[in-house]
Amino acid sequence: MTKPVLIVGFPGIQALDLVGPFEVFTGASHYLAAAGADDGYRVTIASVDGQPVHTGTGLALVAEPLPDPCTPRDTLVLPGGFGTEAAVADAELIDWVRAAAPHTRRVVSVCTGAFLAAEAGLLDGCPATTHWAFADTLAKRYPAVRVDPDPIFVRSSPRVWTAAGVTAGIDLALALVEDDHGTEAAQTVARWMVMYLRRPGGQTQFAAPVWMPRARRAPIRGVQEAIEAEPGRAHRISDLAQRAAMSPRHFTRVFTTEVGEAPGTYVERIRTEAARRQLEETGDTVTVVAARCGFGTAETMRRSFIRRLGVSPDQYRRTFS
Missing domain, CATH: 3.40.50.880 (Class I glutamine amidotransferase (GATase) domain)
Structure with a gap:
């Protein structure tokens, strides 16, 4: 019936x-x-x-x-x-x-x-x-x-x-x-329906853009832009604080208040987004992408992908490249 x-x-x-x-x-x-x-x-x-x-x-x-x-x-x-x-x-x-x-x-x-x-x-x-x-x-x-x-x-x-x-x-x-x-x-x-992919329910909503509010203070906005322009750089707290002309402790507090998450978390978010795009658009190995985007090792990038996107870099590439 x-x-x-x-x-x-x-x-x-x-x-x-x-x-x-x-x-x-x-x-x-x-x-x-x-x-x-x-x-x-x-x-x-x-x-x-x-x-x-x-x-x-x-x-x-x-x-x-x-x-x-x-x-x-x-x-x-x-x-x-x-x-x-x-x-x-x-x-x-x-x-x-x-x-x-x-x-x-x-x-x-x-x-x-x-x-x-x-x-x-x-x-x-x-x-x-x-x-x-x-x-x-x-x-x-x-x-x-x-x-x-x-x-x-x-x-x-x-x-x-x-x-x-x-x-x-x-x-x-x-x-x-x-x-x-x-x-x-x-x-x-x-x-x-010409769907190239049938997504499993547990997959993260990849379509959600990586959008974060811009800080009101110009020094913090400058730090955001620096991270986004070169996600592969070290971006140590001391270096970011120096760019903002603040002490590391004060910088961390102000950045977290204005942006909504800690500097280290923000850096990881931007690096993950950069790596995601490279996995989609290039044929470079996961190891090369991890190094270029600032993760250091493929294992570090893998843990970040699983934590943030719910899949490994290899799985992500098979799905979206």
Whole structure:
């Protein structure tokens, strides 16, 4: 029997949060039908009033009225988008999600759709992820949720999954197809969508840019720029403090306050970003890249990659070069 999948729509939704999982589930249905199976997915989009759902970029999507929440369904998808704030404040929508969850085999949030799941109480006491830019807000607003900003997606509970922003919804939908129908089905759908990679849930959100606030004080900004311009230099605290015309202790305190992390941590972040780009763009060995980016040894760089990105340099290169 086909598995009913319902994707909740609301004004200001992120188009790809909705369309990505939609295409994965419908693509899997076409694959399964061609293989003679009759257990694909029946995907519908529904909104509170049944009116077309307008995305944040103006695209209008046809929607049905939200059905009886007690109707059994296989999968409920809660997308995100810039309209999430208004959706979270819509008591009718949240009450429907809360009532529908017990009658659904699995609930999936994509991007800021995690706010809808959290508001409905589905993530209390659970690990969860969301788009890296909104992770801090989710954690502050819902302290009962254990927010992890790094993974592509997380199985938050036996029945609830949360995914990071935008394209991560495709990764999670493919993982669910794999759970339901096996690796070949998921791989075929991914190839049909011309995806060069199917990312595992534990992978770090590599798409998050290495962005750090610029210090207000010109001497500290100068140090930041020096580190970024030449990540391979030694960048000892004493040298950085001298550049800023401060004592090492005072420099460390001011830098941490203005930038948000200690100088050594900042240096490692910039070096990791530089090494990441070189692994993508050059054929140089890991040892050469490690030395050029200031890590000294390949082992030091490997530990930094695993700590910051969740994969080794070799794994990263195989994936992204």
